[in-house]
Amino acid sequence: MELSQLVVQTCLDGVVLLRVSNPPVNAISTGVRRALLDAVEQADTDSAIRAIVITGAGKSFMAGADIRELGLPAQPPSLPDLCNRIENCAKPVIAAMHGVALGGGLEIALSCHYRLAAEEVKLGLPEVLLGLMPGAGGTQRLPRLIGVESALALMLSGRHVLAKEALLLGIIDRHVLLGDAAAAGVQYAHELLNAGAGVRRSRDAEGLKDHAAAQAFLDEARNVLAKKSRHLFSPHKIVEAVQSALGMAFSEGLTQERAAFLSCLQSPQCEAFTHAFLAERAVSKAPETPGAPPLPVMAVGIVGGGLMGAGIAVSAIDAGLCVRMVEQDDKAAARGLANVEKVFAGQVSKGRITQAGMDSALKRFSVSTDYQSLKDVDLAIEAVFEDMNVKKMVFERLNLTCKPEAVLATNTSYLDIDEIARTVSRPERVIGLHFFSPANIMPLLEIVVAGKTDAQTVSTAFEFAKKLRKVPVRAGVCDGFIGNRVLAVYRAAADHMMEDGASPYQIDRALRDFGFAMGPYQVADLAGGDIGWATRKRRAANRDPNARYVQIPDRLCERGWFGQKTGRGYYLYPQGSRTGEEDPQVLAIIDEERRRVGIEPKRFTDGEIVRRYLAAMINEGANVVFDGIALRPLDVDVTFLHGYGFPRFRGGPMKYADTIGLGKVLADINEFSVADPLFWKPSALLVDLVGRRAGFATLNNALS
Numbered sequence: 276m277e278l279s280q281l282v283v284q285t286c287l288d289g290v291v292l293l294r295v296s297n298p299p300v301n302a303i304s305t306g307v308r309r310a311l312l313d314a315v316e317q318a319d320t321d322s323a324i325r326a327i328v329i330t331g332a333g334k335s336f337m338a339g340a341d342i343r344e345l346g347l348p349a350q351p352p353s354l355p356d357l358c359n360r361i362e363n364c365a366k367p368v369i370a371a372m373h374g375v376a377l378g379g380g381l382e383i384a385l386s387c388h389y390r391l392a393a394e395e396v397k398l399g400l401p402e403v404l405l406g407l408m409p410g411a412g413g414t415q416r417l418p419r420l421i422g423v424e425s426a427l428a429l430m431l432s433g434r435h436v437l438a439k440e441a442l443l444l445g446i447i448d449r450h451v452l453l454g455d456a457a458a459a460g461v462q463y464a465h466e467l468l469n470a471g472a473g474v475r476r477s478r479d480a481e482g483l484k485d486h487a488a489a490q491a492f493l494d495e496a497r498n499v500l501a502k503k504s505r506h507l508f509s510p511h512k513i514v515e516a517v518q519s520a521l522g523m524a525f526s527e528g529l530t531q532e533r534a535a536f537l538s539c540l541q542s543p544q545c546e547a548f549t550h551a552f553l554a555e556r557a558v559s560k561a562p563e564t565p566g567a568p569p570l571p572v573m574a575v576g577i578v579g580g581g582l583m584g585a586g587i588a589v590s591a592i593d594a595g596l597c598v599r600m601v602e603q604d605d606k607a608a609a610r611g612l613a614n615v616e617k618v619f620a621g622q623v624s625k626g627r628i629t630q631a632g633m634d635s636a637l638k639r640f641s642v643s644t645d646y647q648s649l650k651d652v653d654l655a656i657e658a659v660f661e662d663m664n665v666k667k668m669v670f671e672r673l674n675l676t677c678k679p680e681a682v683l684a685t686n687t688s689y690l691d692i693d694e695i696a697r698t699v700s701r702p703e704r705v706i707g708l709h710f711f712s713p714a715n716i717m718p719l720l721e722i723v724v725a726g727k728t729d730a731q732t733v734s735t736a737f738e739f740a741k742k743l744r745k746v747p748v749r750a751g752v753c754d755g756f757i758g759n760r761v762l763a764v765y766r767a768a769a770d771h772m773m774e775d776g777a778s779p780y781q782i783d784r785a786l787r788d789f790g791f792a793m794g795p796y797q798v799a800d801l802a803g804g805d806i807g808w809a810t811r812k813r814r815a816a817n818r819d820p821n822a823r824y825v826q827i828p829d830r831l832c833e834r835g836w837f838g839q840k841t842g843r844g845y846y847l848y849p850q851g852s853r854t855g856e857e858d859p860q861v862l863a864i865i866d867e868e869r870r871r872v873g874i875e876p877k878r879f880t881d882g883e884i885v886r887r888y889l890a891a892m893i894n895e896g897a898n899v900v901f902d903g904i905a906l907r908p909l910d911v912d913v914t915f916l917h918g919y920g921f922p923r924f925r926g927g928p929m930k931y932a933d934t935i936g937l938g939k940v941l942a943d944i945n946e947f948s949v950a951d952p953l954f955w956k957p958s959a960l961l962v963d964l965v966g967r968r969a970g971f972a973t974l975n976n977a978l979s
């Protein structure tokens with residue numbers, strides 16, 4: 276694009292308006308930097324111009340540095356140079372913000388002399404969420420402007436603030452309640468000129484005057500980070516940079532900031548976070564969507580008001596939809612209603628919504644035992660027991676009751692959706708909507724496209740996910756879809772290690788140290804051991820008799836030790852506590868099982884545990900892509916980031932595999948397969964990629 280198109284200039288009565296135009300979000304690309312620098316220099320030297328207003332065209336001010344350029348060689352002018360040039364202007368420069376002013380966008384605004392923003396604006400320095408830190412003076416100017424405490428809070432969380440809060444904090448000078456920010460910016464420029472106001476530089480602001488208080492906030496931030504963000508790289512660099520702001524001259528602070536920013540930019544964490552950001556945007560676009568506009572969804576039917584049905588209901592009510600629930604009898608209906616009310620009451624007690632908000636939300640909800648209540652719904656979601664016959668019976672009823680164009684969805688975790696679809700007259704309307712528990716909180720939604728599902732049903736499901744603010748991942752039909760299919764394999768790898776000599780506590784610890792929020796045995800205790808036990812019993816008849824089967828989980832379930840809900844599982848939970856204690860009796864049961872099957876326990880290092888667990892996850896992830904169940908490796912990554920607690924700073928299992936090298940993963944699998952060739956079979960996709968010296972990333976571009 277021509278530079279003149281990237282920054283459009285209009286000049287009237289001595290005030291020039293520079294409007295950055297780089298759709299969709301005015302990312303600050305190399306071209307934008309060049310064009311803005313040229314325009315600012317020209318305006319600063321043009322004696323006919325007395326003030327400069329910088330704004331954004333379209334929906335936003337600027338969303339920050341261009342994320343797609345982050346890995347590329349740097350091109351001049353740099354963003355810090357542009358910001359310094361703006362700040363050094365001899366005539367007043369005003370930032371007029373609307374939409375979003377994030378990252379480098381806010382840093383440009385901070386180097387302007389005055390700032391105003393429309394009410395709905397979102398301001399923030401979200402670099403930390405990309406494994407980065409503000410790198411264009413943000414760590415030096417913001418603390419000087421608003422003090423260390425508030426500046427650190429914004430930079431370490433990446434949180435957005437609205438204009439009202441920004442005004443209170445001192446980030447902006449003016450809050451535009453009505454009308455266009457750009458026009459208000461021009462008017463502000465004239466007012467400043469009329470008042471004889473000159474330039475006013477953020478670098479001269481006095482927010483760091485109380486040195487001792489600022490140092491105390493920095494020390495406190497260091498303590499918190501040591502406990503809460505020990506795995507992360509960039510938050511520590513942010514604190515160091517703010518320390519420089521406190522102890523050094525502005526220009527030296529900028530130099531320190533730049534060096535720290537570059538070290539973040541080159542870190543594997545930045546690559547992983549950026550991959551996650553772009554992957555999340557890629558998964559939200561289904562290949563079926565173009566050309567198949569979604570059907571409107573206003574009313575949703577839910578069959579089954581248990582754990583999942585209630586959570587799904589809350590999620591849909593929260594999205595402003597009308598929800599009608601059907602249960603099997605009056606008692607179950609009353610329980611379904613109570614389940615939904617309980618979730619809302621919990622939100623009221625935590626102060627997330629008001630009682631009035633809860634009452635008004637519940638007006639959009641009704642429960643019945645009569646399927647006729649679903650006759651007008653646009654989408655019906657079945658969330659009854661995980662039993663094929665019960666599900667088929669429910670779909671037969673939905674087929675008779677719902678309007679013909681209604682989408683019929685199942686929340687099954689494992690069952691064959693093609694078989695379910697065969698029970699209805701319009702199988703093209705049947706789809707899987709696999710929510711995760713608790714469904715009103717967990718962001719992931721696997722959208723399972725069955726053999727006959729049509730494009731409009733798929734796009735309706737994706738639009739529904741967007742309304743519910745879920746992260747949709749398109750999956751195909753198989754036992755467990757993407758997430759639970761892969762989970763079954765790495766959980767088995769963990770069980771093998773437990774039987775071979777590692778304790779569940781060591782396994783959990785090693786994986787937490789790797790970055791998982793919880794280890795697999797903590798997760799099992801949280802989810803409830805009975806669910807997995809029922810699945811194992813269901814599959815027992817079809818299990819390969821030669822496949823290794825670890826019976827330790829069954830021994831715990833036989834004792835009724837299902838985890839948190841029964842007060843003990845792998846861990847002990849005395850008096851309903853949620854933090855488990857290690858249980859010597861569990862270790863004794865494990866020892867007994869080892870003796871029973873004749874295993875002499877061996878030692879595992881934490882590194883070995885991580886290596887085996889990840890190899891199992893990556894290998895099955897590759898199988899899922901190879902079989903066409905996941906569209907691309909990035910879909911597996913997003914599934915694990917949003918449904919299974921995979922550490923975001925590692926980008927997802929497939930990204931992690933690319934980071935350590937697929938050759939290494941394959942070598943690990945080949946090594947493990949010597950002892951158990953049936954379990955450790957290298958995926959054909961992995962073998963092929965290693966042979967071609969390619970990574971999973973090469974398969975990500977096909978559709979994104």
Ligand code: 3HC
Binds near residue numbers: 303380
């Ligand atoms: N660079 C390049 N592209 C960007 C972008 C950016 N900074 N921000 C958003 N986009 C793209 C998205 O990839 C997406 O592209 P697609 O349509 O091809 O998928 C498109 O803009 C729309 O984005 P969303 O789908 O996310 O739209 P939303 O309206 O939901 O959200 C947003 C808009 C709030 C701007 C959100 O995209 C966002 O948070 N972006 C990231 C902002 C950010 O992190 N900025 C800091 C960058 S690092 C930096 O500035 C370093 C500096 O300190 C030196």
Ligand code: NAI
Binds near residue numbers: 658
């Ligand atoms: P649940 O046992 O808590 O709830 C099932 C509900 O369905 C009960 O309230 C029951 O009364 C009702 N029901 C049974 N038959 C019915 C019928 N014929 N008509 C109307 N209602 C009927 O089970 P949960 O955990 O909510 O699971 C439901 C579905 O969601 C299952 O398919 C499960 O595999 C799936 N799922 C479960 C997850 C979990 O973590 N529990 C996660 C994701 C999916």
